[in-house]
Structure formats: structure tokens, C-alpha cells
Amino acid sequence: MGLRVFDTMTRTLRDFESLEPGQVRMYVCGPTVYNYFHIGNLRPFLFFDVVRRYLEYIGYDVLYVQNITDVDDKIINRANEAGTTAAEVAEAYTRAFFTDLDAMGVRRATVHPRATAHIPQMIELIEKLVSGGHAYVQDGDVYYRVRSFPSYGKLSHQSLDELAAGARVAVDERKADPLDFALWKKAKPGEPSWPSPWGPGRPGWHIECSAMSMNYLGPTLDIHAGGSDLVFPHHENEIAQSEAATGHMFARYWMHVAYVNIEGTKMSKSLGNIITVRELRRLHEPAVLRHFLLSSHYRTPLNYSGEALAASTRAVGRLRGTYQRLARIASEPGHSASPAAAVSEMIESARGRFVSAMDDDFNTANAIAVLFELAREANAAADTGISPAEASLLLHAFDELGSVLGFYTSAPSQSSTSNVDGIIRILTDIRQKARQNRDFATADRIREELQKLGIILEDTPEGTRWRVEDRFEDGGSGPA
RNA sequence: GGCGACAUAGCCAAGUGGCAAGGCAGGGGUCUGCAAAACCCCGAUCCCCGGUUCGAAUCCGGGUGUCGCCUCCA
Numbered sequence: 001m002g003l004r005v006f007d008t009m010t011r012t013l014r015d016f017e018s019l020e021p022g023q024v025r026m027y028v029c030g031p032t033v034y035n036y037f038h039i040g041n042l043r044p045f046l047f048f049d050v051v052r053r054y055l056e057y058i059g060y061d062v063l064y065v066q067n068i069t070d071v072d073d074k075i076i077n078r079a080n081e082a083g084t085t086a087a088e089v090a091e092a093y094t095r096a097f098f099t100d101l102d103a104m105g106v107r108r109a110t111v112h113p114r115a116t117a118h119i120p121q122m123i124e125l126i127e128k129l130v131s132g133g134h135a136y137v138q139d140g141d142v143y144y145r146v147r148s149f150p151s152y153g154k155l156s157h158q159s160l161d162e163l164a165a166g167a168r169v170a171v172d173e174r175k176a177d178p179l180d181f182a183l184w185k186k187a188k189p190g191e192p193s194w195p196s197p198w199g200p201g202r203p204g205w206h207i208e209c210s211a212m213s214m215n216y217l218g219p220t221l222d223i224h225a226g227g228s229d230l231v232f233p234h235h236e237n238e239i240a241q242s243e244a245a246t247g248h249m250f251a252r253y254w255m256h257v258a259y260v261n262i263e264g265t266k267m268s269k270s271l272g273n274i275i276t277v278r279e280l281r282r283l284h285e286p287a288v289l290r291h292f293l294l295s296s297h298y299r300t301p302l303n304y305s306g307e308a309l310a311a312s313t314r315a316v317g318r319l320r321g322t323y324q325r326l327a328r329i330a331s332e333p334g335h336s337a338s339p340a341a342a343v344s345e346m347i348e349s350a351r352g353r354f355v356s357a358m359d360d361d362f363n364t365a366n367a368i369a370v371l372f373e374l375a376r377e378a379n380a381a382a383d384t385g386i387s388p389a390e391a392s393l394l395l396h397a398f399d400e401l402g403s404v405l406g407f408y409t410s411a412p413s414q415s416s417t418s419n420v421d422g423i424i425r426i427l428t429d430i431r432q433k434a435r436q437n438r439d440f441a442t443a444d445r446i447r448e449e450l451q452k453l454g455i456i457l458e459d460t461p462e463g464t465r466w467r468v469e470d471r472f473e474d475g476g477s478g479p480a
Numbered sequence: 481g482g483c484g485a486c487a488u489a490g491c492c493a494a495g496u497g498g499c500a501a502g503g504c505a506g507g508g509g510u511c512u513g514c515a516a517a518a519c520c521c522c523g524a525u526c527c528c529c530g531g532u533u534c535g536a537a538u539c540c541g542g543g544u545g546u547c548g549c550c551u552c553c554a
Contacts, residue, residue, distance in 0.1 A: 011484095029554075041554045074552075156549080162482045163550065205552085227554025232483090234553090258485080259548070266548080295503075296493060300486070301547070308492055311504035318503080321517065357494090365494050369502035379518055383511095440513060447515075458516050465517090 003359045008254040018222045024060045025217040029226035032069040033093035034078045036276040040267050044227050044257040047298045049106040053404050054358050065216045066109040070116050071202050086192050100277045104286045105406045115208045119194045122203045122211040126183045134244040138174045140186030140199045146179045149240040156232035183207050206237040224251035228258050258301045287316045294364040322375040329391035339390040347397040350374040354401050428464045
């Protein structure tokens with residue numbers, strides 16, 4: 001069948017075909033580093049990490065570029081409030097961005113270009129637009145002339161007249177048309193600035209992405225993506241700039257991820273309901289957040305709620321339980337009998353269904369369902385008894401498919417090296433003696449007291465095992 | 481006003497014409513000293529009203545409701 005991708009431009013599911021066979025050039029709009037990013041930002045970052053992993057899984061070499069916008073009004077404002085420089089604000093939150101993404105298991109892009117390191121490329125692009133009649137200079141500012149680009153609006157499916165009619169933006173008399181947008185902003189006193197043919201200033205937001213994406217990936221990208229709110233005006237403007245400058249199609253596929261709502265409403269600073277990833281990491285482990293964010297299709301809105309995260313916590317616990325069970329069996333000394341055909345078929349079938357799901361516009365919800373189905377089959381097989389070789393085969397299947405979704409990449413281990421394990425061992429040995437003497441009161445007391453500490457004991461034919469309880473802590477009213 | 485999305489079991493969520501995936505919660509079993517884990521079984525008039533069709537959650541028309549974009553925003 002092959003991979004099919006929903007393209008915002010055509011609003012259809014299209015067969016995916018890259019410009020260069022075997023290679024995908026992908027650009028995803030990155031953060032403006034003026035604050036910690038939140039769960040709504042995380043969704044596209046995480047999703048396109050999975051897109052990248054899947055493209056690699058099916059054999060593509062992926063060139064993945066994600067920008068860092070490190071010069072911007074919001075950064076400047078933030079610096080002024082904090083009494084520091086824009087560069088320092090940007091530096092601090094860039095570091096935080098990577099710290100949080102790394103913690104989430106989101107792999108770094110091939111390149112993370114910073115806007116301030118690509119000013120010459122932006123100036124060059126703006127000059128090209130000015131000389132081509134697509135931009136005009138107005139007292140140190142440079143604006144893009146939207147009326148000069150006949151197909152303006154093709155991504156968001158709006159005509160210029162429709163946009164003009166709905167515009168709620170105050171008219172700026174320096175612009176020839178209200179919809180024209182700034183390519184270069186003249187520096188105000190105290191603002192960071194760079195020299196340019198039009199005087200000192202800084203780049204507009206939209207031009208950054210055009211300049212950096214084309215700098216690393218050439219005039220035509222395979223995939224250009226971001227959150228759904230970037231469709232207009234950001235991506236629309238990027239198309240206008242890029243295509244007017246190069247005469248080439250800018251991106252072959254446009255992908256946009258829907259919003260994350262919180263308790264039914266959009267996150268906004270005025271409502272104070274923003275949940276940063278920094279905060280979230282304290283409440284939930286990465287696998288749980290990944291499960292939650294990937295459990296619905298990327299083009300449908302997702303609602304963050306305590307209940308949903310609790311469900312994800314338990315769901316992940318189930319997958320992990322199966323994984324650890326298989327790992328235990330696989331590590332048993334056992335003979336090296338060749339695995340039964342039934343197990344191979346089980347895995348082959350799961351792999352096929354997994355690929356079908358992902359090929360269908362990255363249907364991660366279905367892909368996850370395949371993992372659960374395989375887990376149930378694997379558990380059922382383990383109940384009747386499987387060989388270490390079979391367990392090992394299943395384990396590899398979970399590794400293989402799980403790694404596409406980024407699961408199992410940082411499965412917390414029961415650190416058998418710490419003394420905690422030793423201490424619990426002592427208690428379970430005592431408890432075991434009590435059970436043998438049919439002193440169940442003592443045995444149950446030990447189990448109950450440990451449970452209060454979040455340690456679950458499980459008696460099995462092979463002895464007592466312990467694990468840390470999957471604790472869910474409700475985020476309550478949000479960040480502290 | 482323009483453009484668009486969504487409405488499926490108590491909750492979350494797949495499913496674009498042919499007996500309604502998966503997860504969480506719940507009920508009943510198997511196993512267990514009792515639990516836990518695991519496995520098996522149980523659960524849906526697919527928002528409403530029309531229409532097309534042998535057949536519709538799925539297509540068409542009309543409602544109702546929720547949400548998003550059109551301004552910085554993932």
C-alpha cells in the first residue's frame with residue numbers, strides 16, 4: 001500500500017513520494033525561546049519525532065530541520081521585564097527546550113538552526129524579494145506585498161478579499177495593504193539589531209523559517225509542518241516569500257497537528273491554564289505522556305485531563321508489565337530450541353498491522369492498539385508457557401515497534417543495584433517464612449505496609465516479585 | 481461575516497458502505513491461603529431528522545451542540 005499523508009494544501013490524503021528517492025527533507029517549526037514550552041507545543045514536537053522515526057523505519061534517510069527562533073518581540077519583552085538581555089533569555093530557554101525534549105525522549109533534529117545565526121541568509125532573501133517587486137521599503141522597515149503573489153491564500157484556502165474582510169487587525173498606515181507583513185523590522189532604541197541595506201534592524205518571524213529551511217534543505221522541502229495555528233498566517237507567508245523568491249514549489253506536503261485543550265478549553269495565559277512540560281515531567285514519566293499524546297490521531301483535538309493521564313499511566317504499566325515478564329523469561333537459562341511458528345506468525349501479523357496503521361497518515365492510535373493486542377497474545381502464550389527463545393523474539397518485536405513510537409526507550413528499571421532491592425528482599429524473605437508457617441496475618445501486614453509506601457508485592461509460582469506502584473498524581477490546579 | 485474541525489460505551493479513542501479496534505473504569509469467571517499480575521467472558525438504538533443504497537457510524541441534505549483559525553500563538 002505505502003505511506004499516505006494528509007496534505008493541508010490539497011486537503012486530501014496523498015500517496016507519499018519524496019523528491020529524492022530514499023531521502024526525506026522535513027522542516028518543523030520550532031519554538032520561540034521566551035519561556036518553557038507547554039504540552040500544546042509538545043504535541044507537534046513529539047508527533048514529528050514519531051514521523052521521523054517511522055520514515056526511518058521504512059527505510060528513508062531523513063534530513064530533519066527544526067529552527068530555534070531566538071530573536072522576537074516576546075523575547076525582548078521578557079528580557080525587559082527581567083532586566084536582562086534578549087540573548088540571555090534566548091540562551092536560557094533554548095537550553096531548557098533541549099533539556100525537556102531530551103527528557104521526553106524526543107530525538108534531536110539533524111540541524112537546529114538559530115535565527116540569529118542566519119541573518120545574512122535572511123537579508124539575501126529579502127533583497128531578492130525587494131528587487132523582484134514583491135517587497136517594499138518603508139522608512140527602515142521592509143514589507144512583503146501580498147498582492148504581488150497571485151496565489152496568496154492557497155494553503156489556508158482564503159482569498160485576499162475574504163481575509164481583508166475578516167481582518168480585525170488595526171490598520172497600519174505604513175503598509176500598502178493591511179495584510180502585508182514585515183520582512184525586516186527597523187530597530188527601536190535598545191533592541192537587538194543587525195546591520196542591513198535598510199539600516200539596523202531584525203528579521204520578521206516568517207522570513208526566518210523560509211531562509212533557514214531553504215538554506216539547509218534547498219528550495220523544495222518534502223514535508224513542512226507545525227501546529228495547526230501556523231497555517232495562517234505563518235505558513236501562508238512562508239509560501240509567498242519562498243515561492244516568489246525562487247519560483248519553485250516550496251513544500252510538497254504540509255502537515256498540521258491539532259490543538260491540545262485543557263479540561264475542554266484552549267490553553268491561554270489569561271486563563272492561567274498553561275501546563276509546561278517542565279511541570280509535567282514532575283508528574284508523569286515520559287512514556288505516559290507519549291502514550292497520552294499519541295493515543296489519538298494527530299489531526300483531532302486532544303483534551304488534557306487528570307483522568308486521561310491516569311488511564312495512560314495504567315495503560316503504560318500494562319505494556320511494561322508484559323515487557324518485563326518477557327524479559328524475565330528470555331533471560332532464563334533454557335535450551336535454545338527454535339521458536340514455534342505460532343510466535344513468529346504472531347509477530348509478523350502485528351508488524352503488518354502496525355505498518356498499515358502508520359502508513360495510514362500516521363495513525364498512532366491504531367499502532368498503539370496493535371501493541372496492546374500483541375501484549376495480550378504474548379501474555380496468553382506466556383501463561384501456557386513459552387521458551388526463552390520465543391520470549392526473546394517477542395521482546396525484540398516490542399523493541400522494534402515500540403521504538404518507532406519512542407516507547408521502551410527509557411523504561412525505568414528496578415534498580416537492583418540500590419539497597420532498596422536488598423531491603424525489600426529481606427522483608428519478602430521474612431514474609432515468605434510467615435506464609436510457609438501459614439501466618440498470613442504477618443504476611444499480609446508486610447504486604448500492606450509496603451503498599452502504603454508504593455511498593456506492590458506479587459506472589460508468583462517462581463517467588464515473590466516487587467514493583468513500584470504506577471502512581472498517578474493529579475496535577476490539581478496546574479503548575480505550582 | 482469568511483474558512484475549517486469535531487460529536488462513537490461511564491471515561492479516552494480507532495473506524496469513510498458489508499456482523500462497531502484498542503486502553504481505562506465496572507461486572508462475572510480461571511489461577512491464588514488471600515491479594516496482585518495474567519488470561520477468558522460480559523457491555524454501544526455510533527447527537528437528531530430526512531434521503532441515497534440490498535446494506536450507512538461511514539455517502540448526501542437539513543438541524544442541534546462543542547471547538548479552532550481569520551491578530552502573537554504549537
